[in-house]
Amino acid sequence: MNILISNSSGEPIYAQIVAQIRQLIFSGELEPGASLPSIRQLAKDLQISVITTKRAYEELEREGLTESMVGRGSFVAGVNPEFLRERRLKALEQMLNEAMIEAKALGLSQQELTEYLTTLYEEENRE
């Protein structure tokens, strides 16, 4: 398992950890039941604060991706990654819905909104 922290990305360190472990779970590299390194071990390996690591683990648990057992550390939750993906897609749908409502309120057409999204994609890719 690899986790790489960037100090120059501007993204909070805990969020980087969450994003990378989440990715590892979705890609199947971390299978259900796989144990994560202990909070203090990961903090040591990444040379970051214990509290930051703890916060990342709490976030993962809140998302339902991991479970923790007292004295035994954290594990990848036994749920199907497909199911989790499904759940995040649902969340995405909700956000898109909100965007659509806001676009209507601003008087944007469907095409204009789509173009707007395309532009955002292009900008992201350029970066």
Place this chain on the structure above:
Amino acid sequence: MYSVAHLIRKDILLVYRYVLIVIPFLLYMAWSETGTLLVYVAFPAVVMLVTSCTLDMQNNSQRFTASLPVSRSQIVWSKYFSILAFTLIGLAFAGVLQLLSMMLNVETVAFGLPEVGMVLMLNLLVTSIFLPLYFWLGPKGMQIVRTVFIMLIAIGSAVVGTILKDYDVMRHGIFGGAGSAGIELAIVAIAILILLCLSILLSLKLHARQDI
């Protein structure tokens, strides 16, 4: 109590190297018959105490002692006990010297119990004055106190030594005729002991509230 013993051990280990430097001087003093027991026992013992105190002051080493699991009062007591230890070491050294001289048939200044008592009293007197000053002044005033003390003790012990040698005060007393020496000595001894008690109390009080 173990802590006090460790503190005394610390002081002895600290200064023993300095004593090695003084030994040739002492041998010369002893065998050239210019010195007395007072010079070669009292003087080094006080020098050892003053040196150990000075070393504590240098490089913030007082802070080293203060960081150890020992109390302030144990630090104070250890300093008073260490003068006893240093005097004992000095006496042992003098004893060895005496034996050596007897074996080699070299003439030296002989000494007995009264002289030993005098040495002890003199050292306690000096310590009683020195340690409260040390605990009071701290590193700032230490240099002055140290210099004055070494000078005082050097001159003092030489003078006292000469008086003792020339007038044989130990047997006849300073003022009176035969027999009064005992009473005079007893009064002096009691005075010094009272001074010592006051000195210890003062040092304990001074060091307890000092910021290090």
Place this chain on the structure above:
Amino acid sequence: MNAATLEGIWKSYDSFKMEDVNFSIRKGYITGLIGPNGAGKSTLIRMIMQMVKPDQGHVELFGSKLEHEATGMRERIGYVSDENVFYDHLTLKRMTNILAPFYRNWEADTFRDYLERFELPENKKIKDLSKGMKMKFSLAVALSHSAELLIMDEPTAGLDPVFRRELLDLLADQLQDEQRSILFSSHITSDLDRIADYIVFVNQGKLIFDETKDEVLERHVLVKGGKELLDPDIRPLFAGLRESGVGFEGLMTDRTRAERIFGSLALIEQPTLEEIVYFTVKGKGGFVRV
């Protein structure tokens, strides 16, 4: 639970005053005590060591209030001073020989390991060691009597960058069992800040904050913009401000407020810990007192 708590600490010297300082060292975590030179960091540390007595307020160690001198507490603390406190004319070997018997839990094997790991020459005199070496020796001693609290006053001064990084791993090792706590102080932001969980910031004898590092970083923002934005209503909102011919940079302690006020009018950035210290010490004008 806290390894140490300082409550309502007041202390005055001729030219320095400490006013109502409160902070804690949380058990199991690393706390960084930061602030410019002369802020009072060493004095606070010496109060925890019972070397300095506060005029008012009190120190709590391992859950009990220090009323009388508690020498046993020092057994449980590993102390690394900001200056060499060992006897200069002694060799490391002799110095160790002097200090080891004072500790009931002295671990000769652990100490030997550290000597080797730190490449400390046992037969060399302390005065012949570099500043970094003296610090390493002090650290080896502090880590060799199963102390629960490690206190290091300006440990990174004199250490080379390579060892500073190694120190991070060494300290993280200490924290693995969740039972030990660490306090370090520094006047420059250092590598140690990377692993600090809590930051206690003092300036001119006053506490600025005692928070988790994440909170500190999240709540502060660095605002950069044109000078026309600096009207008399806006100015007081900054904890520190630097103006130049081409604009201003200012530190604000409330992110949401900053975003509400400036929106897209100014650049809003994430400051580093170093910038937070710099701007807070600098204040709203003049030069930084270092």
